[in-house]
Amino acid sequence: MKKIINLNKKSSIILYPLPPYNFDATIHKPSHFPSSDNKWEKGNYWISMLWKGTCLGLKLENKGTIAKPKVRVTIHSLKILSKRFKQSLISEIEWRFNLKSDISEFDKRFKKDKTFSPLFKKWRGMKPVAANSLYESLVIYIVLQNATVKRTYSMLESLFNRFGEKIKFDNKILSTFWDPKDINKVPEQTLRDLKLGYRAKFLKRISEQFDKKEIDKFKMREMDKETLKKEALKLYGIGPASVEYLLFEDFYHYDALETIPPWEQKIMSKLLFNKKLVPVGKILSFFRDNYKNWEKLTFHYIWEDIFWKRKNQYVPWLEKEIRL
Template sequence: MASSTRGPVTLSPRADLTLRPPAPFDFDTTTSKPSTLPDPTTRHEPGTHWQTIRGDGQLPGLRLRADGALYEWVSVLALLQMATAGRLSKMVHAVFDNYGTRVGFDGHELHAFWQTRDIAAAGEEPLRALELGYRAKSLVRIAESMLEGGYDEDAIRAMDRGQARKALLRLYGIGPASVGYLLYQTFHHYDALDTVPPWDVKLYARLLYDTEAADPDRIIADMTARYGRFRALASAYMLEDLFARHQHEPIAWLADEIRT
């Protein structure tokens, strides 16, 4: 088991970089993602954002949002499958608490993403003990595939959306819903809205039609009619706006969905 049970790794300041986004861009709305479920790798306060990342064996801490590597996204999406917001939050924290690395810097303590080799070495049973269910097998298979060289992110970036979708669907644990997240979030295909997961359907139904339910095909058709090749980008902005409003003034129906 990895190092979360030990004291945090203390990071020392190495460099400062000042960015001043011009209008209409804004620091907080750029770096904060309120629609993303809380995880131990990030913390945000007005005017400051802390983030841990792993890269080339190094463990730096940043004050800016840094998108995770493909392996990290695939692992999180494996946990996301068929899970409510509350269940997902518990599973993510359980894996980070047991396999992540505690990091202290700039007066804050966060977690860094777990290392691939730790998940592969742990095997399925210890992960099942964290109440991950069948997702434990997915995490192990994903880690093993990564170690075997099964994730060629650069090659996928060179593909068009159709080719990238086929390549990503061959990755263990990736299905029709999660591949859309990868295509948009990691590979920047802003029209990658082909499937709407059940929980998202509830949110879009409220936002688009002010109803508790809606036909996913209707949602996709209406988003395409309104936003065309930017339909996935627009859908992401809609959710960010929803959760940002919820942060400032709680929305009762959304709070109920999150607690479920």
């Protein structure tokens, strides 16, 4: 059992997201599998973060409304942080929690949508969130591949326990990720022992690329969608399915809807057409024809809505499609 690190120093700042901003629906995604690096309760969110080699604990509190959003961020750390460090950290936090991207056009354009206006209204101000760093997201995409939820969860938790730390702040104990070099320096077999299977090689290669600073996430944030896509596909172990998540969830391309994995296809078939299985092409053109430029964001609203429902009530047909 590793020692728990107490983060005793803290400082707070108020941030103002661009409206509309739905705090809970943006920060918490019920469709995602649970992971011990973060915790959500209505209006509050805790997550561990590594920034420039420093281990931090963030607490975010909702202090505003969708139309007048306001978020209080408390940064917990072991040592007092310099002003310079905090400045870079705050702009990173603004990116990660998607405080500044503009979805007001989407908001206006589909207000009167004949099919989904109630749903758009219900989740007004919901955006994708890249609460994890790019490296951490890639780790998650790798453990998602060809695995059930349970297996994905256990692979990630094994990695946390082997390579990460446990931190305590605001009465929460959370896992942290690790520096890519920690994985780059261990043999592949260490990862295989954690039951990563063939993904071990992917994780090692990606960790190596990050350790050698071959990937510039800031540059990637500036790229147009097609360039970014090509760039991301160069990452070893990252293919079309992972890139599909990456473009939307990590780089906020709201129109990035090109492929739909089988289980999502089944669920969307039911939700959109009330059928068992509709061809992917038909689902794609439904979004393209009706929600141009906002295809994936629209998909996201429909998608998360059913998973929010699942939190409060049992949805038998959905349960069957989730490989737990």
